[in-house]
Amino acid sequence: xxxxxxxxxxxxxxxxxxxxxxxxxxxxxxxxxxxxxxxxxxxxxxxxxxxxxxxxxxxxxxxxxxxxxxxxxxxxxxxxxxxxxxxxxxxxxxxxxxxxxxxxxxxxxxxxxxxxxxxxxxxxxxxxxxxxxxxxxxxxxxxxxxxxxxxxxxxxxxxxxxxxxxxxxxxxxxxxxxxxxxxxxxxxxxxxxxxxxxxxxxxxxxxxxxxxxxxxxxxxxxxxxxxxxxxxxxxxxxxxxxxxxxxxxxxxxxxxxxxxxxxxxxxxxxxxxxxxxxxxxxxxxxxxxxxxxxxxxxxxxxxxxxxxxxxxxxxxxxxxxxxxxxxxxxxxxxxxxxxxxxxx
Amino acid sequence: xxxxxxxxxxxxxxxxxxxxxxxxxxxxxxxxxxxxxxxxxxxxxxxxxxxxxxxxxxxxxxxxxxxxxxxxxxxxxxxxxxxxxxxxxxxxxxxxxxxxxxxxxxxxxxxxxxxxxxxxxxxxxxxxxxxxxxxxxxxxxxxxxxxxxxxxxxxxxxxxxxxxxxxxxxxxxxxxxxxxxxxxxxxxxxxxxxxxxxxxxxxxxxxxxxxxxxxxxxxxxxxxxxxxxxxxxxxxxxxxxxxxxxxxxxxxxxxxxxxxxxxxxxxxxxxxxxxxxxxx
Numbered sequence: 001x002x003x004x005x006x007x008x009x010x011x012x013x014x015x016x017x018x019x020x021x022x023x024x025x026x027x028x029x030x031x032x033x034x035x036x037x038x039x040x041x042x043x044x045x046x047x048x049x050x051x052x053x054x055x056x057x058x059x060x061x062x063x064x065x066x067x068x069x070x071x072x073x074x075x076x077x078x079x080x081x082x083x084x085x086x087x088x089x090x091x092x093x094x095x096x097x098x099x100x101x102x103x104x105x106x107x108x109x110x111x112x113x114x115x116x117x118x119x120x121x122x123x124x125x126x127x128x129x130x131x132x133x134x135x136x137x138x139x140x141x142x143x144x145x146x147x148x149x150x151x152x153x154x155x156x157x158x159x160x161x162x163x164x165x166x167x168x169x170x171x172x173x174x175x176x177x178x179x180x181x182x183x184x185x186x187x188x189x190x191x192x193x194x195x196x197x198x199x200x201x202x203x204x205x206x207x208x209x210x211x212x213x214x215x216x217x218x219x220x221x222x223x224x225x226x227x228x229x230x231x232x233x234x235x236x237x238x239x240x241x242x243x244x245x246x247x248x249x250x251x252x253x254x255x256x257x258x259x260x261x262x263x264x265x266x267x268x269x270x271x272x273x274x275x276x277x278x279x280x281x282x283x284x285x286x287x288x289x290x291x292x293x294x295x296x297x298x299x300x301x302x303x304x305x306x307x308x309x310x311x312x313x314x315x316x317x318x319x320x321x322x323x324x325x326x327x328x329x330x331x332x333x334x335x336x337x338x339x340x341x342x343x344x
Numbered sequence: 345x346x347x348x349x350x351x352x353x354x355x356x357x358x359x360x361x362x363x364x365x366x367x368x369x370x371x372x373x374x375x376x377x378x379x380x381x382x383x384x385x386x387x388x389x390x391x392x393x394x395x396x397x398x399x400x401x402x403x404x405x406x407x408x409x410x411x412x413x414x415x416x417x418x419x420x421x422x423x424x425x426x427x428x429x430x431x432x433x434x435x436x437x438x439x440x441x442x443x444x445x446x447x448x449x450x451x452x453x454x455x456x457x458x459x460x461x462x463x464x465x466x467x468x469x470x471x472x473x474x475x476x477x478x479x480x481x482x483x484x485x486x487x488x489x490x491x492x493x494x495x496x497x498x499x500x501x502x503x504x505x506x507x508x509x510x511x512x513x514x515x516x517x518x519x520x521x522x523x524x525x526x527x528x529x530x531x532x533x534x535x536x537x538x539x540x541x542x543x544x545x546x547x548x549x550x551x552x553x554x555x556x557x558x559x560x561x562x563x564x565x566x567x568x569x570x571x572x573x574x575x576x577x578x579x580x581x582x583x584x585x586x587x588x589x590x591x592x593x594x595x596x597x598x599x600x601x602x603x604x605x606x607x608x609x610x611x612x613x614x615x616x617x618x619x620x621x622x623x624x
Contacts, residue, residue: 021484209449209460216446219435227447228418287437336437340488 021339023280024292026332030278030324031295034302042309050186052309057187060301061194062249064294066268067275068198069245071293072205073238074276077218077285078136080242082125083272085147087265089121090114090250092155095164095260102158107255108176115247121147122243126236144269152262165259180255190252194294197245202290214238218285274321275300278328287336299324346409348373348541349394349425349510354403356389363389364565367403371510371541371558376532378552379545380585381562387545390562391512394543395427396420426508428499428516436488440480441469443487444502472501476531493524497531504535511535512543517551529555547585553578561585 019025038047046052066083073080097103097110105113125143129136155162171177182189205211216224217234225231246265254260277283278299279292303320347370356364364386371377381387392398394405396414404411407423414420417427434443442465450461450468466483473480476497478490487495496516503511513532517525532555536542546552552559559576561568561584568584 021486207459207462209451209458212442212446212449212460215438215442216435219438223435224446226417228421229447282437286435340436340486 023287023289023332023336024295025280026328026335027279027292027295027299029331030328031299031302034299034306034324038302038306038309042306045309047306047309052305054187056298056301056305057191059305060294060298061188061190062252063268063271063275063300064194064297065190065197065249065252066242066245066272067279067293067297068194068201068290069238069242070269070272071276071279071281071288071290072201072214073235073242074273074281074283075205075218075285075288076214076235076238077221078126078129078235078238079140079273080125080239081137081140081269082121082143082147083140083242083246084265084267084269085144085151086118086121086243086246087250087253087268088260088262089147089151090118090247091254091260091264092151092164092262093117094247094251094254095167096155096158098170099164099167100170101166106176107170107174111176111247111251114250115244118243118247119240122240123236125243126232126239129239130232130235148262148266155262162262163259167254167260168258171255171258177255180252190256193248193252194297197248198290198294205290210234215286218287220286271300271321272297274325277332278325280332296328299328345372347371347406348408349543350406350409351390351394352404352406354390354393354400354405356386356393356398357401362565364393364400367562367567369560369567369570371543373509373541374536374539375557376536376542376544376555377558377560378556379543379560379562380547380549380552380581382547382585384564385562385585386565387547387562388514389565391427391514391543391545394420395425395512424507424509425512426503426506426510427512427514428496428503429514434487434495434499437486439484440473440487440490440498441465441483444469444472444483444498444505448506468505472505473498476501476534477527491524493520493527496520496528500528500531500535504538504540508540510541510543512545514545515547516544517546517548525551549578549582549585552581 041047066087070080070083093114094107094110097105097113098107103110121143125136125140128134129139132139152162155164171181178189180189180193184192205214213224213229213231213234216227216229217231221231249268250260250265253264272293275296276288276293278296279289279294281288281293300321303324304317307314307317307320349369349371351367351369354364354367354369355362367386367390369377369390379387379390389398393400396417396419399413399415405414406412407425412423414423414425420427435446438446441462445465445468450464451458452461452464453459469483470480473483478494478497480490487498490498500511500513500516516528516532520528529551532542532544536555536557544552544556553573557573558570559573559581560570561581563584571581
């Protein structure tokens with residue numbers, strides 16, 4: 001890190017200037033503000049208690065598992081709107097395959113089969129996007145409807161209902177379930193999954209050649225291809241990853257509740273995108289952070305759970321979410337411009 | 345001495361359009377070979393043929409005396425022909441070091457995992473840029489913080505670092521200011537002194553004249569021939585690029601304007617003279 005000062009314009013880089021280069025900076029600021037707000041407004045009514053903390057951590061974990069994979073895909077320049085429907089399809093898939101009256105497979109095997117199906121859907125998403133050259137927004141929008149519709153259709157055909165319940169006994173007996181429902185150090189398994197997935201994906205993004213390809217594929221797919229980045233492989237892998245993340249979330253939810261609902265996960269695709277964007281991801285790709293997406297999920301969860309401890313009606317939650325998104329994106333935009341200026 | 349790259353009677357047709365016809369060209373190691381021509385002269389088609397984007401319709405490309413066929417740009421790159429296009433293939437929001445190594449990431453082992461060697465990338469990027477006179481404070485700063493000329497230089501430095509023997513530069517100075525152009529021109533000379541064969545495509549005769557050793561002039565898909573610097577003058581090159589004809593038409597047009605507004609015509613003429621021959 002030593003450079004001979006041959007140029008009088010070269011000043012040492014200040015710590016704060018270095019910080020500006022971090023895409024998640026805006027979300028950290030947002031987190032502090034949101035936490036402070038609820039600590040002041042609702043601190044005495046339970047927001048700061050262990051139960052309150054646990055509450056929003058669990059909500060954040062469920063969203064964060066999706067958001068971390070969605071963030072990688074967004075950095076690679078693509079969307080996946082089908083990820084919410086995938087949660088519902090995977091949940092029903094696991095439930096039906098494991099249900100004593102239907103598949104009666106061991107939970108682990110049911111999960112494995114469902115995961116294979118999800119990976120296939122992810123592959124199809126990626127293949128269609130790349131093959132047709134259509135925006136992933138359109139392709140995965142279509143997949144969102146197809147998955148949601150087929151899920152309701154098949155489930156009603158098989159069970160006559162839109163809910164698959166009655167798995168509690170099976171879950172209680174199966175040791176595999178404890179991986180998704182257990183607790184460690186007072187925190188539910190979902191939170192540990194979230195932290196693990198976020199850590200691994202962030203590591204992949206920042207510290208492996210594949211991570212560099214993700215930035216490259218999203219920054220300028222043509223330029224990246226010209227220098228030898230396998231853009232197809234990168235994008236298809238990431239579409240498969242978001243489908244896998246949806247299945248992981250489905251497993252956590254099914255084994256926690258003992259039942260699956262065809263409507264499960266709907267709308268989560270937009271919340272995950274919101275978390276990723278709050279965390280500094282650019283809609284146009286090439287820029288963003290997995291950690292940021294995790295912080296984004298934490299902010300959204302804090303707002304959603306925090307509002308319960310205030311006098312504000314829960315109906316206002318979405319207004320706050322919208323405000324958060326606008327505020328965070330404006331701030332991120334400003335910070336990014338600043339980071340390109342201070343170095344000149 | 346065998347040329348690094350030789351074109352023998354290369355032609356390229358797009359359907360009925362003759363984009364290139366019977367082009368002969370030799371590029372030697374340690375020279376800057378300028379490829380001159382007006383818009384539509386066939387410069388871009390020629391470099392795309394050389395860099396593996398298009399196969400030639402007729403004729404041969406020889407690399408160090410051996411006939412070669414490139415199936416893709418990557419193929420040409422692997423054989424040591426690196427092309428730096430106008431749009432540069434740089435990602436503004438990505439760091440300098442990551443841009444420098446995109447597609448050819450330095451790797452290190454960590455247990456069973458292959459990791460991106462960020463420290464190596466930062467060190468090499470900083471070192472290579474210092475060699476060309478760009479001192480960066482931090483190789484982790486985004487490429488977007490560099491000026492256009494510096495970005496061009498980074499792209500050239502990257503090609504050189506990854507072992508290019510022939511460096512094709514497509515209009516590297518066309519979008520740059522005077523000082524920025526000077527930076528790039530200086531680096532073209534440095535690349536030549538390192539023994540690379542540089543093909544410098546431009547329609548700016550002044551830039552070509554400043555660094556070129558050899559000049560090939562294209563007009564409407566055909567070559568006017570290759571000239572050593574001692575055998576020609578700037579004015580001759582300019583005349584060939586414009587194809588004579590257009591300049592005549594232009595002076596007729598000027599006469600017409602002069603009848604209506606002599607002062608404006610004089611200004612136009614003077615500006616034109618400066619553009620063509622440089623301020624004297």
